[in-house]
Amino acid sequence: MNNNIPVPTATGSEKTASDEAGSAAFQHDVVRNLVCRQGRYPDIATAQDWYMALAWTVRDRMLARWTASVQNYALHHVKVACYFSAEFLIGPQLGCNLISLDLESEAREAMRAFGQDLDRLLEIEEEPGLGNGGLGRLAACYLDSLATVEIPAIGYGIRYEFGIFDQDIVDGWQVERTDKWLKMGTPWEICRPDISFYVCFGGATQMLTDEQGKLRVRWTPARQVKGVAYDMPVQGYRVNTCNLLRLWKSEAVESFDFEDFNAGDYYQAVEEKVVSETLSKVLYPNDEPDSGKRLRLAQQYFFVSCSLQDMLRLMDASHLPVERFADRFAAQLNDTHPSIAVAELMRLLIDERLLSWEEAWSITQRTFAYTNHTLLPEALETWSLPLMQSMLPRLLEIIYEINSRFLDEVRRTFPGDEARVARMSFIDEYGDKKVRMAHLAITGSHHVNGVAALHSELLRETVLHDFADMYPERFLNVTNGVTPRRFMMLSNPGLARLLDATIGAEWRSDLMRLNALAAHAEDAAFQEAWRAIRRDSKAALAARIYKTVGINIPPDMLFDVQVKRIHEYKRQHLNALHIISLYSRLRRNPSLDIAPRCFIFGGKAAPGYQMAKLIIRLISGIAEVVNNDPVIENRIKVIFYPDFNVKNGHYIYPAADLSEQISTAGKEASGTGNMKFMMNGALTIGTLDGANVEIREQAGADNFFLFGMTAQQVEGLKHQGYRPAQYVESSEDLRDALDQIAQGCFSRGDKEMFRGLLDNLLYSDPFFVLADFADYAACQERVNQAWRDEKRWTRMSVMNTAQSGMFSSDRAIQEYCEHIWQTSAVKIDPVEF
Template sequence: MNAPDNSTQADAKPTPSDLQRSFLRHLKHTIVKDKYSATPADLYLALAYAVRDMLAERWLETQQAYYRNNAKRVYYISMEFLMGRTLGNSLINLGIMEEWEGALKQLGIDATDLQESEWDAGLGNGGLGRLAACFLDSLATMSLPAYGYGIRFEYGMFFQKIVDGGQYETPDNWLRYGNPWEFGRQEHLHKIRYHGRVTEYRDEEGMQRHDWVDTHDVMAMAYDVPVPGYGNETVNTLRLWSAKSTRDFELSFFNQGNYIGAVESKMRTENISKVLYPADHMAEGKELRLRQEYFLSSATVQDIFYRFSKKHGDVSILPTKVAIQLNDTHPTLAIPELVRILLDEKLLAWDDAWKISVETFAYTNHTVLPEALETWPVRILENILPRHLQIIYQINDHFLREVASRFPDDMERLRRMSIVAEEGEKHIRMAHLAIVGSHSVNGVSALHSQILKDDLFHDFYEMWPERFNNKTNGITQRRWLKHANRWLADLVSSRIGHGWITDLGELARLRELADDREFQQQWIEVKQANKRHLADLILRDTGVRVSADSLFDCQTKRIHEYKRQLLNVLHVITRYNRIKATPGCAITPRTVIFSGKAAPSYFMAKLIIQLITAVGAVVNNDPAIHGLLKVVFMPNYNVSLAECIFPAADLSEQISTAGTEASGTGNMKYALNGALTIGTLDGANIEIMEEVGRDNIFIFGLTSKQVTHLKRAGYHPRDHYLSDPELKQALDMIAGGTFSPDDPDRFRPISDNLLANDHYLLLADYASYITSQEQVDRLYQEPYEWARRSILNTAGMGKFSSDRTIAEYAREIWNIQPEIIRPTRRFNI
């Protein structure tokens, strides 16, 4: 299922005067400024409101069409949405980027500068949130009836500063100056209940029923954001929930004459949607996160019922009109919430309620790390969500009886599969609940999905093999090539046309140009232009001057031990030592670029950032290096910064321990923009290798099976340390204070951890990694051969469009069809 061809539109392109009139009208009447008093932020807002006007009729018509046609809809629930900047994406998808640039240029305004004024909506930590954003773009572009659901966090992912070489977190108050792309829906309020107690009674037919009473209530208010499709009339909706206190709750304090108590209570209530993902290592943080997850789940399920009931009275047909996709386990409480409504409010029998629920839900797993699988202590659930805990127990009871029937006399299997875990403090395994309560369970790369079946959830796979499937992740080429890399997008389109924008498989036509010397030269010139742009940004943000003629070696992702930024650092130190040991050596100049955030409570990740900046301080200021090596840590990694780094990268570092990365999408974005990958056979790297060709990617290290075997056989990292002089030298420098002369022991925990444990096998993969990096050096010294392989990487990325991923979800899990929205008007601005 490719994106439908909706290119025939009734709308003529607006004229420059049309656009200018709309822009100036908003500047005067919405912003109440003129050309003399307007700030850059005012000009951005005027443009945003003018573009928003162009979405409005499409948006209304899309929603009306879904109701008219009684379409089955998919609801994508995610705790994270990393949408990035909305203005540029809207201009691209509306097909009027050039028209607006020209119209504003006549007014002496640079449209690019205005786009830079927009603050990133940082409602996510990383790949999970960016994937959700790509999926929304594809759903709209493919004219599929869909809604995204998340939380309108007032403070997004923290703003990262580097202070004295270390990460310093400051609030990301992205809503400080308002958000022109959102629409508050005060009429869409849903009551979210917490605490209280559960009473039992018998209904008229003698069935036992339950009431959840004496609850502490919070209101969820909807804020809608338009999500336009590319080149069509579809505008879907991302609905974000904001917590509001109930009036009754406030009045109880006011009536007692306690004004301060009323205000404090209101603030505590609204904290639920205040901050993205609090640290959960403290009891308060863990409770707040649970409240957030239930807040999202309950508001969304209630909203789905509200929309469903507009057209239907028979809840038994819910699965034929509603598909709910759980993006990881964070919204899993939607399962017992749906069951609660069906049992307690719709008064269905258990079997009927459970059948409807399972047929409605599908679950995407995003991790193979057991420690990352979400669990909740029973005592917290019992206090905050007592009715849901009862329902979870009931689900587990029915489930375990089914397991016992299928696998009699296997008590150990019952223990492993139980939703309720008894080891240590009694807790609920949310991944188990998601699997039991969904008709589909998918991984996000071929390797990841196989690990789920063979290892992580093998018991469940034996129980329900038909539920398990793979949906390899994808990225939207509209954002990550057409918008982020306009020079390369224009070059590609000049040779193969524009079809790739909605059918990424068209990029395969570039293969016939890979040996064309003229095209290779143009390809090199585009890359150099992007590298010069990034070099300017690096100088502005870090003060480090780098050469665009050096190889740009990039690792940009969340800082985590399994992603192995440390392995990259070990290579940097080894490279530094080689240059120092052999003055005048013919080594490829290289700029190693890191970027990414560490969780505020993750000590080792924050120490890794300190080590990166400390190594950079030594290397960058050593005159003996003669500029042959530079190390840069770019602060506050977000979507907008990624849009500058991906087009400029020569080498993409995807070096996680095999069997630990579910998929990755950064690997796809880099390759789409022509970067060559150095990586392990992990996640989607394997499928990228299959598509671009084994000769056009640098693969090193142990396979996932070898990793498993080595750990079972007994791994001794110190053996590698003692047998490899270069590795020993690098680790000794870290431990001995070479990069922290003011505090020689600062980085000793890193070397001690690697030598004593090395859970992610950095030392085992070190030698292979260094050899692979030497191959990178040799190839980069042949610019046209490097360009040829770069072209082949871009040409091989057709599989990795999120359009393909969404088509598979729509066909194989959701059973939904495109709803083509017909144009009914001309531009009305």
């Protein structure tokens, strides 16, 4: 019997009988999960019920691949890449998993059969807010790529019950709301109560001699916390590899004290449970108060200790000796947050596995590698000695010993240079003594990488210069990348279909194939199709803007977008000053020839960062004035899009015409939003900072709007003695913009509201906003002229997408595998489900 006889469908397309059987099985599984896991039947099921049932059905197929992957890894003792990160902004999962499993059309048809709309169900999904910004988004991209290029991998982090805050804008100010991403439960995680470890805090240590006469240390902690594993499967794109994100939830060792309860003290009886579970309660508290600093350090130690204990458990399960630990695992420290792992692995190997110091140090250095994400010295984490002593006494002893041996090596390498010794020491002796965590990470790692070519160069020349002198072979660059699955295929399906039709679908697995688009950049028919897709994306974003903030945006305006964490070095206030200047010029001359433009901002300010919050208030104030001025009408609009996250990014990246990447040169490590915009055809206006340098090289200078001082010029001006006022004196437009702010034009007449911001700019301007203003404004005029030429702008847009292939996270991960981890791809056989 032929099971592949074409069967007509309702739309007239042809489908094989085996396809029909697969579709029927999928629908059956959805109903089964609706009934057996949700406790609902179709007639009473809500949209949330259908979403959960569909997600369970997809997860079942992922878990079949995950078990096959794990079995294969264990059988062949493969080397596993372990990505240690305090943040994973993984975004909504259902859409990406459907794409990776090639189940999107099947799911859409199944949901239609049940009277449900797949797009509506995708909107229901809560986004796990397990990160603050780019660091967490990068980690999520890397997990996606690790699975897609078939590298055995585990991501390790924290299961924050409450993620990064949800942001509202109330009366122009940022207001933080609790991110309850788990309020409806999540279908993607699996609780593993059998995989749990104890983590120690406080107490004291004592020296003792073991049975072999060797000196050992016993740590008697003041308290312990239990970490319980929660797993999320990470599916590779159109492969059978399914890897793992393992997040740790803190629990009390004893959650209820019956002795206290029987004595009548109920609150004391549950206190230990409350205190212990605080560790994974919330993402990154405000770390200004001592209590915040204690919690943040505790979180970091908690998750790396659980993760390293888990890796040792896997070694034991494989019956491999601990001496082969570095052969089985490569552990990447994503910034300084997990750097305490260097000391913790030493503790585990020396105190618990009874290895010698030399054996343990060799294993530790061969296991770890460290990614640096900042050029800001203040962003390199330090912890006060009293805090470390009170919380992690045994770890501090180990850090002292590593430092002592390391400084002996420094003195041998650079004899007589005690100033260098002081700079390189793990202990900052100036003022309040602190432990420099970046120094620990560098010394305990076999490789240290920056995340863009310029960033890596500046690291070697500035903040890590001494270490690069001593260990030049350890330093290298791996430019960041982002996943095209989420940020092109899922976010921009219209563009994905056009690319398939024009250059074939192979680009989905090899983004360098986008180069073939360059041959079509001048083609009139292709340009029109390109513009049509962009209009649709802009109309979709305009509709969301209207629904969210009540402002109507004509989609034919130039969408000028700056969405990222709000920070002075990212210079959202430079953008704001230009908008004020442009608005003033239009007020003076309503017939001024400018392209209609909508300025779109988005991003969150850290709750304790008052200057960043003031920048948000300024942007909101400008929007209030500009959007309600009848003289301006639809010439310019200003939008602050609240609660920028991965989910909102799905709409913003495809709709942007101009990507604002205007940080002070030498301050941004790389950026990843710049890459997402480029992939989707946005043009960049930017400084030579971070990955902008490589984006400009790839796109071509003619397809990039460059302005501003270089990093070298910034340093030169700083050493000359920067005087911000001279730039105000020489620019009438800048002077007028600052005067309007001072006069309360954007604060409803309150002349004091922005006093702190103005004083910062006029008397300090640490990020050279005023120095770059004139060149930025001139560059924006070049943008205005280019936008007027539709064919030229379209060609530039196409060329940006065509040359974005190197910014795939697949390429970045392959570089990590080849140059740092020494890991290889492992093919997983097809799985029957």
